[in-house]
Amino acid sequence: MSVGTPRGLASSGQKPIAEILHPLSSAAEPLSVSVTVNLGGDKEAGLTNGTPVETSSPASTSSLFNRLQLDDDLEADVRDPYAETTETRDLFVTVGDPKKHVSTMETYITYRVSTKTTRVEFDLPEYCVRRRYQDFDWLRIKLEDSQPTHLIPPLPEKFVMKGVVDRFSEEFVETRMKALDKFLKRIADHPVLSFNPHLNSFLTAKDLNKRQGLALLTKVGESVKYVAGGYKLRARPAEFCAMGEYLDTFNQKLGTIDRIAQRILKEQSEYLTELREYGTVYSSWVGLEDELRRPLEGVAGCVTTCCGALEDLGENMSQDFLPVLREYVLYVESMKNVLRKRDQSQAEYEARLEAAILRKQEDRTPMPVEVEKCQDKVECFNADLKADWERWQSNKRQDFKQLLTGMADKNINHYEKCQAAWESLITLLQDKQTEDKSSETN
Amino acid sequence: MGTLCACVLAHHQPHHHSAESKRMAEDGRDELVATDDESDHTAADGSSSLNNTMVEEGSTLVRRMEICVAEAEKRSGKNTVNMQETFTVYLIETRPMDAVAEGRNPAPDSLWRRYSEFELLRNYLLVTYPYIVVPPLPEKRAEFVWHKLSADNMDPDFVERRRIGLENFLLRVASHPVLSNDKILHHFLTEEYGWKEVVYETGFQAKADSRIRALSATFRVRNPDKRFMEMKHYSDQLQSHTSQLLRARARVADRLYGVYKVHGNYGRVFSEWSAIEKEMGDGLQSAGHHMDAYAASIDDILEEEEHYADQLKEYLFYAEALRAVCRKHELTQFELEMASQDLISKKQQHEELATGIVRTFSFKGMTNKIFGQEAPVQREARIKLLEELIAEGEDTVKEKTVECEEHVERAWVDMQRFKEQKDKDLREALINYAVMQISMCKKGIQMWSNAKECFLKM
Numbered sequence: 001m002s003v004g005t006p007r008g009l010a011s012s013g014q015k016p017i018a019e020i021l022h023p024l025s026s027a028a029e030p031l032s033v034s035v036t037v038n039l040g041g042d043k044e045a046g047l048t049n050g051t052p053v054e055t056s057s058p059a060s061t062s063s064l065f066n067r068l069q070l071d072d073d074l075e076a077d078v079r080d081p082y083a084e085t086t087e088t089r090d091l092f093v094t095v096g097d098p099k100k101h102v103s104t105m106e107t108y109i110t111y112r113v114s115t116k117t118t119r120v121e122f123d124l125p126e127y128c129v130r131r132r133y134q135d136f137d138w139l140r141i142k143l144e145d146s147q148p149t150h151l152i153p154p155l156p157e158k159f160v161m162k163g164v165v166d167r168f169s170e171e172f173v174e175t176r177m178k179a180l181d182k183f184l185k186r187i188a189d190h191p192v193l194s195f196n197p198h199l200n201s202f203l204t205a206k207d208l209n210k211r212q213g214l215a216l217l218t219k220v221g222e223s224v225k226y227v228a229g230g231y232k233l234r235a236r237p238a239e240f241c242a243m244g245e246y247l248d249t250f251n252q253k254l255g256t257i258d259r260i261a262q263r264i265l266k267e268q269s270e271y272l273t274e275l276r277e278y279g280t281v282y283s284s285w286v287g288l289e290d291e292l293r294r295p296l297e298g299v300a301g302c303v304t305t306c307c308g309a310l311e312d313l314g315e316n317m318s319q320d321f322l323p324v325l326r327e328y329v330l331y332v333e334s335m336k337n338v339l340r341k342r343d344q345s346q347a348e349y350e351a352r353l354e355a356a357i358l359r360k361q362e363d364r365t366p367m368p369v370e371v372e373k374c375q376d377k378v379e380c381f382n383a384d385l386k387a388d389w390e391r392w393q394s395n396k397r398q399d400f401k402q403l404l405t406g407m408a409d410k411n412i413n414h415y416e417k418c419q420a421a422w423e424s425l426i427t428l429l430q431d432k433q434t435e436d437k438s439s440e441t442n
Numbered sequence: 443m444g445t446l447c448a449c450v451l452a453h454h455q456p457h458h459h460s461a462e463s464k465r466m467a468e469d470g471r472d473e474l475v476a477t478d479d480e481s482d483h484t485a486a487d488g489s490s491s492l493n494n495t496m497v498e499e500g501s502t503l504v505r506r507m508e509i510c511v512a513e514a515e516k517r518s519g520k521n522t523v524n525m526q527e528t529f530t531v532y533l534i535e536t537r538p539m540d541a542v543a544e545g546r547n548p549a550p551d552s553l554w555r556r557y558s559e560f561e562l563l564r565n566y567l568l569v570t571y572p573y574i575v576v577p578p579l580p581e582k583r584a585e586f587v588w589h590k591l592s593a594d595n596m597d598p599d600f601v602e603r604r605r606i607g608l609e610n611f612l613l614r615v616a617s618h619p620v621l622s623n624d625k626i627l628h629h630f631l632t633e634e635y636g637w638k639e640v641v642y643e644t645g646f647q648a649k650a651d652s653r654i655r656a657l658s659a660t661f662r663v664r665n666p667d668k669r670f671m672e673m674k675h676y677s678d679q680l681q682s683h684t685s686q687l688l689r690a691r692a693r694v695a696d697r698l699y700g701v702y703k704v705h706g707n708y709g710r711v712f713s714e715w716s717a718i719e720k721e722m723g724d725g726l727q728s729a730g731h732h733m734d735a736y737a738a739s740i741d742d743i744l745e746e747e748e749h750y751a752d753q754l755k756e757y758l759f760y761a762e763a764l765r766a767v768c769r770k771h772e773l774t775q776f777e778l779e780m781a782s783q784d785l786i787s788k789k790q791q792h793e794e795l796a797t798g799i800v801r802t803f804s805f806k807g808m809t810n811k812i813f814g815q816e817a818p819v820q821r822e823a824r825i826k827l828l829e830e831l832i833a834e835g836e837d838t839v840k841e842k843t844v845e846c847e848e849h850v851e852r853a854w855v856d857m858q859r860f861k862e863q864k865d866k867d868l869r870e871a872l873i874n875y876a877v878m879q880i881s882m883c884k885k886g887i888q889m890w891s892n893a894k895e896c897f898l899k900m
Contacts, residue, residue, distance in 0.1 A: 246718055249718050250715075250718060253711055253714060253715040253718075256707075256711045256714075257708075257711055260704065260707045260708055260711065263704050263707075264701065264704050264705065267697065267700045267701045268701055270697050270700070271694070271697035271698055271700070271701050273697075274690070274693045274694045274696075274697050275694055275697075277693075278687075278690040278691060278693075278694045281683070281687050281690045282687070284683065284686075285683040285687070288676070288679045288683060289865075291865040291869070292865055292868055292869060292872075295868075295869050295872040295873065296872065298872075298876075299872055299875065299876070302879070397721060397722055397900065400722070400900065401722075401725075401897060401898065401900045404729070404893075404897040404900070405894055405897045405898060408890045408891070408894035409894065411886070411890045412886075412890045412894070415883040415886040415887045415890070416883070416887065418879065419879075419883035419884065419887070422876045422877075422879045422883070423880060425876050426873060426876050426877065426880075429869070429872075429873055430873075
């Protein structure tokens with residue numbers, strides 16, 4: 001993992017390093033590193049063609065990176081609740097540019113994963129690879145496996161009902177991409193997880209050598225037998241009990257909010273239908289009148305504008321609000337899993353300890369090393385978990401602050417649009433009135 | 443006193459809000475501005491529309507008398523079939539305009555009337571002035587309701603809106619160049635007892651019955667005035683559009699109500715959630731209160747929109763009145779044509795008898811041929827009779843012609859007046875609707891901004 005001389009960097013005027021073409025990407029378009037960190041990907045690109053990405057301008061490595069950092073920070077302040085301070089962040093990842101791939105066997109979407117870093121663990125300061133959902137899932141499993149004491153962020157739902165949801169629709173892909181981006185960012189910002197070698201592979205390797213599942217099964221087997229065997233946890237520390245209770249209640253509330261949001265969407269959609277009809281009634285009246293033509297047309301126009309604004313609001317709610325809410329439900333599940341694992345490791349320790357004590361009483365065998373190791377494990381687990389919990393709580397606070405503020409903003413925006421339309425109508429009609437009056441007196 | 447008292451205008455605008463009318467009634471009595479220039483101020487409150495519906499020549503009642511329907515009360519009594527019933531009565535207050543203008547503040551004359559008496563007055567006017575587009579009454583029963591609004595006639599909001607509607611009716615009638623001079627109207631406003639008898643004494647009831655029959659009858663008119671046919675067509679369309687609009691608006695109101703109310707659920711869940719949070723708790727809790735307030739705000743918003751609906755309803759009913767005037771024209775024209783027809787045929791019969799020449803086929807002609815002609819004496823008698831009938835017929839035709847022409851002339855004037863009034867009123871109603879929408883948007887922005895502040899404090 002040496003730094004080495006940077007190859008093909010913009011400074012030398014050669015093409016950027018991102019010629020690492022993923023075997024699945026269409027060979028025709030070389031992927032170049034974009035200067036700005038684009039959260040949403042290039043929407044205009046759509047799903048079938050390549051991204052019209054600007055090539056980075058020639059600059060020295062450090063100044064280029066500084067520029068990137070500046071951009072990232074702007075983005076970070078605006079969007080990213082995980083931003084640690086400028087000085088400490090040295091790993092930036094972005095998911096973008098969804099593209100559809102059609103092969104004889106299957107059709108699927110890949111996403112571009114861009115990385116910028118100064119960490120020594122990485123050979124190069126920049127990487128660009130293409131990954132599909134499976135790959136993210138692989139990463140998640142690997143992380144859970146190798147870092148059992150840590151909370152791994154959730155992935156968006158894996159399976160979608162084929163008939164119900166269009167897996168290739170722009171909205172679905174956009175939503176999923178945002179979730180995947182968040183997933184990676186959360187990992188990249190984690191002080192422990194971000195150094196995981198599997199993450200490194202995911203971000204850098206041309207070819208992910210995926211061997212799923214086996215390691216996971218063997219590890220889990222051990223702890224499970226201590227809990228499955230009916231061994232009861234003697235005393236779960238109070239703080240972990242509290243965590244569990246919190247998560248249960250929080251989960252409940254999330255579910256309620258989700259239902260309310262869906263209900264609102266439904267009511268708004270029905271309102272929209274009636275509102276459209278209402279607008280047409282004004283329009284149809286126009287033909288009958290002469291003096292009233294303008295006001296009637298004006299009102300019809302305003303109603304149409306309001307309909308548009310309402311549509312936008314609904315779209316926002318279903319594309320931005322609900323997915324984040326649902327993501328947190330998954331996050332809660334992940335957290336609960338970690339708590340369970342902690343319980344399991346504590347159970348294992350207590351079981352071994354009891355067995356060792358019994359043996360000691362019988363034949364004065366000293367405390368085996370494993371028991372001490374177990375104790376260490378439990379203590380580490382507890383410490384890691386507490387740290388992650390604090391981080392999770394802090395992130396959750398930021399996330400929801402952002403989410404709810406965003407919801408408020410969208411609603412305010414909606415009303416502002418409507419208000420502007422009605423106000424301009426009044427101005428229009430009052431102008432006409434003064435016009436008429438002055439022509440009367442003339 | 444030909445001058446207008448602007449305070450009256452401010453008070454008596456046709457479309458004002460329930461809460462304001464009482465306050466304005468008090469204000470109105472103190473203000474004393476009396477120049478016709480007031481009419482140039484385009485008040486957003488719509489006083490100009492009433493102004494413009496008044497005709498310059500002739501002094502209409504409203505110039506001489508301040509009128510208002512001040513209150514509504516519930517009463518109980520026995521009805522015509524001796525059953526106990528509850529009904530609402532309305533207090534009509536009147537004061538002479540010169541007293542008001544001179545700064546004196548005399549107590550108003552007042553009397554109580556119930557809705558059915560207003561109906562009686564209107565029916566009388568319809569029959570007596572068939573060439574006038576008579577202002578309509580507020581609806582008898584609540585229609586075009588959206589679910590929350592009760593269709594109960596005793597509901598206080600409904601009663602209040604009806605009070606305003608009745609006042610509006612009186613003001614429109616009292617400011618009409620023709621209707622305002624009617625004696626029965628004066629009696630209605632000033633004599634509490636015995637008014638009904640006076641109305642019936644006019645014998646209008648008989649005309650009322652025949653009018654109803656005529657309105658629903660089908661008959662074919664050969665040469666109706668094209669303008670009236672167009673106007674009739676217009677009235678049908680106006681009726682159709684206003685009723686469509688009212689129905690659509692009610693549905694929209696229903697849905698909007700649902701949207702706002704569901705947001706109230708956020709209030710509860712935020713409150714519950716805040717209980718398990720440390721730093722986020724306060725922000726969530728307060729935001730929840732704002733969500734509750736948001737959900738509650740729709741009630742006032744929609745109540746206010748009912749006034750807009752009332753304005754539309756007035757013109758829905760006005761369309762009916764307009765149609766009736768057109769139908770009356772058809773009727774008079776038809777009667778004229780019938781009378782002319784009748785006269786022609788009588789003249790022909792006369793000619794036949796006099797000259798013996800049978801031009802057209804007639805039963806008499808046939809029987810004459812078969813049974814032989816009648817005796818000369820009989821013929822003479824018949825000719826004499828026919829001459830009398832012809833004389834009568836000519837008078838009838840003259841009468842009918844005058845009736846028809848007068849109706850056309852007067853009705854055309856009033857229909858023009860109506861058109862101007864309608865354009866002004868509906869334009870204003872639409873502007874007011876826009877104002878309401880703006881107010882609703884502002885409220886929404888306020889609520890969500892408040893909630894946003896709380897979220898930021900989370």
